[in-house]
Amino acid sequence: MKKTVRLKMLKLHKLAVICLFAGICLSGCSKQADNQEKTSIRIGVSLYRGDDIFINNIRSELEREAKSYEQETGIKVNLDIQDAKGSQHIQNSQVERFISLGCDVLCINPVDRMDASSMIDQAMTAEVPVVFFNRQPVEEDMNRWDQLYYLGVDPKESGILQAGIVEKYYKENPEQLDLNGNGVISYVLLEGESSHQDALIRTEWSIQTLKDRGVPIEKITGGIANWERSQASALMEQWLKKYPGEIELVICNNDDMALGAIDAVKREGASGISVVGIDGVESGLEAVKEGTMIGTVSSNKEQYAKVMFSILSDKAMGRELDPELELENGKYYRCPQTVKEQE
Numbered sequence: 573m574k575k576t577v578r579l580k581m582l583k584l585h586k587l588a589v590i591c592l593f594a595g596i597c598l599s600g601c602s603k604q605a606d607n608q609e610k611t612s613i614r615i616g617v618s619l620y621r622g623d624d625i626f627i628n629n630i631r632s633e634l635e636r637e638a639k640s641y642e643q644e645t646g647i648k649v650n651l652d653i654q655d656a657k658g659s660q661h662i663q664n665s666q667v668e669r670f671i672s673l674g675c676d677v678l679c680i681n682p683v684d685r686m687d688a689s690s691m692i693d694q695a696m697t698a699e700v701p702v703v704f705f706n707r708q709p710v711e712e713d714m715n716r717w718d719q720l721y722y723l724g725v726d727p728k729e730s731g732i733l734q735a736g737i738v739e740k741y742y743k744e745n746p747e748q749l750d751l752n753g754n755g756v757i758s759y760v761l762l763e764g765e766s767s768h769q770d771a772l773i774r775t776e777w778s779i780q781t782l783k784d785r786g787v788p789i790e791k792i793t794g795g796i797a798n799w800e801r802s803q804a805s806a807l808m809e810q811w812l813k814k815y816p817g818e819i820e821l822v823i824c825n826n827d828d829m830a831l832g833a834i835d836a837v838k839r840e841g842a843s844g845i846s847v848v849g850i851d852g853v854e855s856g857l858e859a860v861k862e863g864t865m866i867g868t869v870s871s872n873k874e875q876y877a878k879v880m881f882s883i884l885s886d887k888a889m890g891r892e893l894d895p896e897l898e899l900e901n902g903k904y905y906r907c908p909q910t911v912k913e914q915e
């Protein structure tokens with residue numbers, strides 16, 4: 573073999589050894605990086621409306637969870653909470669921003685639960701898991717990816733429990749509900765947003781259960797007050813004027829609207845009307861204690877936020893979810909609810 577050829581082969585051989593060595597080193601290094609746990613996580617949270625009382629209760633619990641996780645694990649949590657102000661357009665931009673900031677996971681309370689597809693598209697492209705809550709995207713959307721989760725209360729259960737409050741109160745104090753003693757409870761109904769699963773299903777099951785259990789009820793009228801105290805108060809004021817002395821019970825899809833109805837009852841100087849809510853927000857529980865509301869169905873907000881944060885943090889850390897959560901179809905969690913009524 574000529575000297576120049578031998579020299580070239582020797583050089584090539586050396587190069588191959590160096591490459592092999594560098595390769596081993598690099599793969600070793602990247603393995604080490606993969607195995608190394610993160611020291612901080614970033615979670616992008618978007619709320620459909622920052623001024624919603626129930627959502628604010630959940631938000632406070634979530635912040636508390638994040639703090640105690642930091643204390644327990646030493647892992648820094650960047651919880652970036654944004655208000656979508658009732659606009660799906662704003663929320664889509666918030667999702668885009670979260671992704672560009674490198675969020676590890678998203679926590680979304682959709683503005684329009686029927687229109688979650690563009691947020692899902694963005695998350696899927698960037699491979700960022702999403703935990704939706706309170707406003708349930710349609711099943712078709714939820715089934716698009718195995719990294720989508722949903723947390724909320726079971727609206728059918730809320731309706732049945734709410735009916736139970738009225739039934740028990742009626743059995744114990746029939747004259748308090750049937751004020752004119754005609755054997756029938758005349759009620760009005762205050763409903764949440766028409767497109768919200770909780771409004772439709774709560775109403776259906778509350779009324780159906782009362783009928784099934786033989787509680788004599790008769791509807792005077794009803795209306796949509798979009799979960800809001802002031803809208804509920806305005807509607808109730810109209811009804812009190814239109815049906816003086818006729819309303820005996822106000823069935824409300826949530827506590828905030830129940831409080832609005834109570835505001836109107838006080839303003840109009842009406843008396844004896846019973847009001848029942850759902851949520852167990854602090855102001856609602858206070859009203860039950862004071863006796864202005866006969867009861868409410870209270871969701872366990874601490875548990876709600878605990879489970880939500882557990883999924884968020886595990887996803888952000890790239891870990892398996894806690895099997896004890898027993899998610900329905902691997903993606904749905906229903907938060908427990910209990911009845912709080914007058915003692």
Ligand code: BGC
Binds near residue numbers: 624
């Ligand atoms: C709650 C309401 C809340 C709404 C917001 C419902 O589940 O009961 O109080 O305003 O969710 O989406």
